Structures are given as C-alpha cells and as structure tokens.
Amino acid sequence: MTTYIIRRILLLFPTLLGITLLTFLLLRLSPINPASSKGQGNEHGGKAMTAEARTQMLKLYGLDKPPLVAYAEWVGRSLRLDLGDSFVDHRPVAAKIGERIGLTVSITGCALIISYLVAIPLGIIAAIKRGQAVDRTISFVVFVLYSIPNFAAALLLILFVAGGDYLNLLPMYGINSINSSEMGRFQWLWDRVLHMILPVVCLTYGSLASISRYARVSMLEALGQDFIRTARAKGLPERLVIFRHALRNALIPIITIFALELPGLIGGTIIIESIFSLPGMGQLMFQSLDTGDYPVIMGITVLAAIITLLSYLLADILYVVVDPRISYE
Amino acid sequence: MNTVPVTHEGNAQRLWRRFCSDSFARNGLRVVVVLFILAALAPFLANGHAIVRVADGQITFPVFRSLEPIEWRFLLYVPLAGMAYIFRRPLSRHPRRGLVVGGSFIVLVEIFLHLTHPINDPSNDRDSAASFRILPLVHYSPIETTPDQFSPPSWQHPCGTDSTGRDIAARMLHGARISLSIGFVSQGIALLIGVTMGSVAGYYRGWTDIGICRFIEIMDCFPTLLLILVVISFTGSQNNMFCIMAVIGVTNWTGAARLVRGEFLRLSAQPFTLAAKAVGASDLRIILRHLLPNSLGPILIVGTFGVASAILLESSLSFLGFGMQAPTPSWGDILSESRRYIDFAWWLAFFPGLAILVTIMSYNFVGEGLRDAVDPRLRVK
Numbered sequence: 001m002t003t004y005i006i007r008r009i010l011l012l013f014p015t016l017l018g019i020t021l022l023t024f025l026l027l028r029l030s031p032i033n034p035a036s037s038k039g040q041g042n043e044h045g046g047k048a049m050t051a052e053a054r055t056q057m058l059k060l061y062g063l064d065k066p067p068l069v070a071y072a073e074w075v076g077r078s079l080r081l082d083l084g085d086s087f088v089d090h091r092p093v094a095a096k097i098g099e100r101i102g103l104t105v106s107i108t109g110c111a112l113i114i115s116y117l118v119a120i121p122l123g124i125i126a127a128i129k130r131g132q133a134v135d136r137t138i139s140f141v142v143f144v145l146y147s148i149p150n151f152a153a154a155l156l157l158i159l160f161v162a163g164g165d166y167l168n169l170l171p172m173y174g175i176n177s178i179n180s181s182e183m184g185r186f187q188w189l190w191d192r193v194l195h196m197i198l199p200v201v202c203l204t205y206g207s208l209a210s211i212s213r214y215a216r217v218s219m220l221e222a223l224g225q226d227f228i229r230t231a232r233a234k235g236l237p238e239r240l241v242i243f244r245h246a247l248r249n250a251l252i253p254i255i256t257i258f259a260l261e262l263p264g265l266i267g268g269t270i271i272i273e274s275i276f277s278l279p280g281m282g283q284l285m286f287q288s289l290d291t292g293d294y295p296v297i298m299g300i301t302v303l304a305a306i307i308t309l310l311s312y313l314l315a316d317i318l319y320v321v322v323d324p325r326i327s328y329e
Numbered sequence: 330m331n332t333v334p335v336t337h338e339g340n341a342q343r344l345w346r347r348f349c350s351d352s353f354a355r356n357g358l359r360v361v362v363v364l365f366i367l368a369a370l371a372p373f374l375a376n377g378h379a380i381v382r383v384a385d386g387q388i389t390f391p392v393f394r395s396l397e398p399i400e401w402r403f404l405l406y407v408p409l410a411g412m413a414y415i416f417r418r419p420l421s422r423h424p425r426r427g428l429v430v431g432g433s434f435i436v437l438v439e440i441f442l443h444l445t446h447p448i449n450d451p452s453n454d455r456d457s458a459a460s461f462r463i464l465p466l467v468h469y470s471p472i473e474t475t476p477d478q479f480s481p482p483s484w485q486h487p488c489g490t491d492s493t494g495r496d497i498a499a500r501m502l503h504g505a506r507i508s509l510s511i512g513f514v515s516q517g518i519a520l521l522i523g524v525t526m527g528s529v530a531g532y533y534r535g536w537t538d539i540g541i542c543r544f545i546e547i548m549d550c551f552p553t554l555l556l557i558l559v560v561i562s563f564t565g566s567q568n569n570m571f572c573i574m575a576v577i578g579v580t581n582w583t584g585a586a587r588l589v590r591g592e593f594l595r596l597s598a599q600p601f602t603l604a605a606k607a608v609g610a611s612d613l614r615i616i617l618r619h620l621l622p623n624s625l626g627p628i629l630i631v632g633t634f635g636v637a638s639a640i641l642l643e644s645s646l647s648f649l650g651f652g653m654q655a656p657t658p659s660w661g662d663i664l665s666e667s668r669r670y671i672d673f674a675w676w677l678a679f680f681p682g683l684a685i686l687v688t689i690m691s692y693n694f695v696g697e698g699l700r701d702a703v704d705p706r707l708r709v710k
Contacts, residue, residue: 014543015543015546015547015550018543018544018547019547019550019551022547023551023559026559026560027559029563030559030560030562030563031562031563032559032562143690143693143694144686144690146693147637147686147689147690147693148682148686149641149644149645149664149682149685149686149689151644151645151648151664152664152678152681152682152685152686153682155664155667155668155671155678155682156675156678156679156682158671159671159672159673159675159678160675263550270554270649271554271645271648271649274649275668285552285555286558286649289555289558289559289562297555297559300552300555301551301552301555304550304551304552304555305550305551308549308550309546309550
C-alpha cells in the first residue's frame with residue numbers, strides 16, 4: 001500500500017508539468033494578451049498604445065521571451081512557491097487567490113454537503129421502496145432537477161423570490177449587504193447566510209440526481225447480499241436490517257465518490273458567481289482571462305490541477321481503507 | 330429433450346425492442362424527434378413572410394425568398410436522404426448507379442445555391458394587401474424588430490418579445506437549430522477523437538496506453554470552462570457555429586476515450602479477438618471489424634449523454650457572451666439578454682430555460698434507455 005501511494009504521488013509530478021506546460025503554451029499562443037487588451041483603450045475612451053510603449057510592456061511582463069524559456073522560468077519560480085505577481089494590479093497571485101478561495105469553498109462546500117445530506121436519504125428510500133410509486137417519483141424528480149440549467153434556475157429564482165416583481169425574500173446579489181460593516185456579529189452572519197441561500201440552492205439541486213442514483217444502486221446491491229437474508233432469517237426487525245446491516249455496507253462506495261467531488265469545490269462556478277456577483281474564484285478566473293493576466297490564470301490552473309489529482313488519489317486510497325477486501329498489491 | 334425457441338432477432342432489433350419497452354426512453358426519443366422536426370421547419374413556422382400569398386391574381390410563395398443557402402441545402406438534401414432510404418433495396422443492388430444519381434443531385438444543388446444570392450430581407454408581408462394568404466404559425470422572423478418591446482406572452486407573441494421587440498417564440502424556434510446541431514456535431518467530433526484515442530490506447534497498450542492515459546488525465550484536470558474559454562479566444566471575434574462546435578468537440582472527448590479504452594482492454598482478451606489474430610487479421614481490421622462493433626453500445630450511450638451536455642455547454646457559453654455572433658438566435662443568448670431585465674421580464678428567462686430543460690431531459694432519458702437496453706444487468710428502474 002505504501003509503495004502504491006508513493007508511486008502515485010511520484011506520478012503526479014509529470015502530470016502537473018504537462019498540465020502547466022499545456023496551459024502556458026495555450027495562453028502564449030492565444031490572442032489573450034495583457035498588452036493587446038490594454039492597447040484597445042481607444043473604444044473605452046483611453047488612448048491607444050504606442051508601439052514603443054507596447055514593446056516596453058511586453059518586456060516588463062516577460063512576453064518577449066520565447067515561450068519555453070518563459071515557462072522554464074515560471075516553473076523555477078513556482079518550485080520556490082512563488083506564483084508571481086498579477087499583471088493587472090501587481091499583487092502576488094497567491095494573495096489574490098487567497099482572498100477569493102474562502103468564499104468559493106464556503107459556497108461550494110455548503111452545496112456539496114447539503115446535496116449529500118439530501119441525496120443519500122433519497123437514494124436509500126428509493127432503494128427500500130424499489131419499483132413503487134415513491135421510487136419512481138424520486139427518480140423522476142431528481143432527473144428533472146438535473147436537467148434544469150442552473151443559470152436559468154438562478155435567473156428565475158432571482159425574479160420570483162429575490163427582488164423582482166414578485167416576492168422579495170432574499171437579497172438579489174452580492175455576498176453581504178452594503179451596510180454590513182455596521183452590523184453586529186450575529187446580524188452579519190445572518191446577512192451572509194441570506195446572501196448564500198440562492199447560490200447554494202443553484203449549485204445543489206443539479207447534483208442530487210447522480211448522488212441519489214449512486215446511493216440507490218449501492219443500497220440495492222447491499223440489500224441483495226446473503227447476509228441480509230441471514231439477518232432477516234434470524235428474525236431481526238426490518239429497521240435493524242436496513243440501518244445496521246444494509247446501510248453501513250451501502251455507504252462504503254458513497255464515501256469514495258465523495259472524494260471525486262472535491263475538485264468541483266474551487267472551480268466550475270463561473271456562471272453562478274457572475275449571476276450573483278460573488279467575488280469568488282470563478283469570477284477571478286473570468287476577469288484574468290479577460291485582461292490576459294497570465295500569472296493568475298496559471299496559479300488557478302495549478303491549484304485546480306493539484307486538487308483534482310490529489311482527490312483522485314484520495315478516492316483510490318479511501319476505496320481500500322473503507323473496504324479491506326480490496327487491495328492494490 | 331428441452332427445445333429452445335429460435336428467434337431470428339438481430340442485435341439491433343433486440344436493442345430497439347428493449348429500448349422501446351421503457352416508456353421514459355420512448356417518449357424522450359419522441360420529443361427529440363419532434364424538436365428536430367420543429368428546428369428543421371423553423372423558417373416555415375416563424376417567418377414574417379407568408380407561405381402562400383394570392384394578390385392581383387398571382388400566387389406567390391414569399392417564404393422561399395427569405396431562405397438562406399443553408400436552409401435551401403437542408404430542404405433539398407433531406408428529400409435526397411428520404412429517397413435513399415425508400416429505395417435502399419434497389420440501391421444496394423446497384424450502388425454505383427445510386428452514387429452517380431446522388432452525386433449529380435448534390436452538384437446541381439450546390440450550383441443552384443451559388444447562382445442564387447441569399448436575400449436577407451428584413452421586410453415582411455403581414456400587412457400588405459392580399460386576397461388570400463397563409464402566414465406561418467409565428468408571424469415574425471427571429472431578427473425582425475417590432476415596436477412592441479417587452480410585451481408579455483400574448484396571442485400575437487406566444488412567448489413575448491425582448492428589448493428590441495423581437496419575437497421570442499421565433500427566436501427560440503430558430504435557436505433550436507443552433508442548439509440541436511451544435512449538440513450533435515460537437516459530440517460527433519468528440520466521439521471521433523475519443524474513440525480513436527481510446528481504441529489506440531486499449532489495443533496497443535504498453536507505452537502508447539500510458540502516454541494517452543496521462544494525456545486524458547491532463548485534459549481532465551483543467552476546469553472545463555477555463556479550457557474552453559482559452560481555446561475559444563483563438564477564433565477571435567468571428568465566432569461562427571463551426572468554431573463553437575469544434576471547441577466543444579476538442580475539449581470534451583476524454584469520457585469517450587476512457588470508456589472505449591476500457592471496452593477494448595476487456596474485449597481484446599476475448600477468444601474472438603485471439604481467433605482474429607490467429608488467422609492473421611491486421612490490427613486495423615481487428616479494431617474496425619471486431620472490437621469497435623462490439624463496443625458500439627457503450628459508445629452510443631456516452632454519445633447521447635454527451636449531446637445533452639454539449640447543448641448545455643453551448644448555452645452556458647452564449648450566456649457568458651462567448652457564443653454565436655449577435656443576430657444569430659440561440660437559447661443561451663436569449664437567457665443572457667434576460668439577465669438585464671430579470672426584475673420583470675420572466676418570459677425572457679422562462680421559455681428558453683424550459684426549452685433547454687426539455688431537450689436535455691429527453692436526451693438523458695434516451696441515454697438512460699439505451700444504457701438499460703445495452704446492458705439489462707445495469708437496469709436501475
């Protein structure tokens with residue numbers, strides 16, 4: 001097991017190198033470029049950039065070097081845990097990511113936990129009532145939810161419950177009210193919670209389908225095992241059979257897929273963050289792409305890649321840890 | 330002695346029968362077909378020009394004047410495909426004759442299209458005098474602006490109008506063509522790349538396999554939208570439909586590749602592959618004739634789910650403003666516009682959202698049905 005984990009961790013490095021190289025080259029070859037996006041000042045009321053200023057700027061940003069040399073330099077710096085400074089406001093990338101990631105993780109984390117808390121009982125009920133009306137209703141409803149595009153849902157939720165012509169129960173956008181700095185601690189927290197409800201709902205409902213289906217299948221599998229028949233045969237009440245014998249075994253595979261959901265924690269919320277004007281990672285990525293802020297894009301990519309790779313690894317390890325019958329030896 | 334009844338049922342027929350036994354899948358397929366028909370007939374369903382118009386004793390068909398080359402192409406090739414299907418028996422006996430006829434038809438159509446210029450006519454003949462006329466179901470074309478802005482759904486505008494008075498129903502009908510074709514074509518591209526990668530990795534194994542697997546892993550580590558937005562920047566401002574299709578295709582093939590690789594690993598240990606090798610079949614022949622047909626079921630399933638996710642991805646891109654260029658209607662585009670007027674114009678978000686929901690749901694039902702039909706052991710319902 002230890003050698004397996006060590007081998008897997010060693011394999012992470014070439015993959016990471018590949019990801020960053022690919023991103024770097026893609027960015028350098030693409031028309032996304034800080035000099036060009038700032039040079040378009042004309043239409044935005046600014047002055048067009050002179051050729052001289054342009055070359056100066058390219059030099060300042062290190063864009064005059066060949067891509068591979070620039071990449072090597074970037075790797076060298078990153079190995080010393082320095083992700084560089086943003087092209088736009090010249091602040092360290094790590095600081096820019098640091099101030100955003102908390103918000104994103106709190107929203108996606110809430111969404112992830114709530115979707116598991118709702119979906120697993122749904123899946124288990126569906127499995128126990130297999131083939132009955134309850135089962136079919138649950139399957140159908142989560143399927144419909146899964147098919148609703150979350151940006152459409154977000155817009156309609158805003159319209160109907162948050163400040164449109166209809167109900168005005170929840171705040172429309174932002175992460176706190178304007179006067180939040182004057183609030184007491186609990187009032188501030190309550191305000192934050194109110195602001196988070198809609199984004200979390202929009203991120204939650206779609207994943208119910210896959211998790212509840214997974215829970216249902218693994219519960220059905222567990223219920224079909226011999227030890228369940230034994231438990232019933234020795235006269236255990238159905239409640240005990242389900243909760244003590246079947247459920248515990250059914251949860252094993254569900255734990256492992258939980259790890260696979262972790263990468264979604266920091267990415268994949270561009271649309272929801274932009275609708276609700278949340279200053280999170282998705283928005284940062286979107287802005288950086290818009291302004292050609294290479295160091296920030298690279299920083300986000302590296303972070304996303306590391307988390308993705310580690311959670312795949314975690315899933316594989318958990319698989320063995322929770323179920324001793326499996327081994328990688 | 331027990332006798333087993335012999336059935337003369339092919340693989341495809343069995344698949345179809347199992348597929349049809351699932352009511353969700355059946356109805357999902359029906360909805361998809363209806364959507365395709367609606368999309369194909371969009372210019373005849375939503376247009377400012379009359380289908381038939383009688384004025385001054387002359388019968389004219391103004392709707393044809395407003396068609397663009399791509400629509401003509403569609404109108405002329407669909408009957409060709411229909412004819413090919415009807416005459417498939419005689420055609421299979423004389424394939425060369427069929428090729429000659431079909432080829433010359435295509436050449437004629439293309440010449441005709443190059444001779445006629447597209448008349449992109451913003452005018453309409455709703456109000457012109459005529460003794461008799463049949464207007465399309467929705468009396469407006471998708472790019473036509475009218476003075477009644479933000480009108481809620483009514484008999485005149487079944488799904489309301491937007492900020493410039495364009496009819497939402499017309500835009501959605503025409504947008505269906507974009508969404509459906511993007512879903513289909515981009516998934517086709519993704520399958521092409523994915524199946525090739527997966528079959529090479531699964532068949533040759535060894536270092537090839539390791540290399541391709543690393544590459545798949547690298548692709549999977551990118552946040553999807555980041556990758557797409559970077560790739561899309563290469564096409565500059567001229568985002569036409571084919572750029573979007575290509576971008577979605579080249580960024581979404583890893584699922585298919587993983588699956589095909591797995592299938593190939595499993596199948597190449599089976600006796601029939603060994604037998605094919607033993608009689609000296611070439612690698613290409615084993616892949617194309619033995620392994621690929623046997624993994625067609627799973628590929629079909631991935632493809633169907635992929636179409637659904639490609640449609641969703643396209644509308645997300647349009648929503649973020651990276652979709653088709655301005656006048657081209659698309660579902661995501663209408664939704665994106667609705668953002669600015671969301672405090673009152675519910676119809677701007679509701680109808681396109683519903684359209685996306687229905688499309689994705691039907692595709693997913695079809696995918697589910699296929700999954701159950703291909704492998705009944707996995708049946709969940």
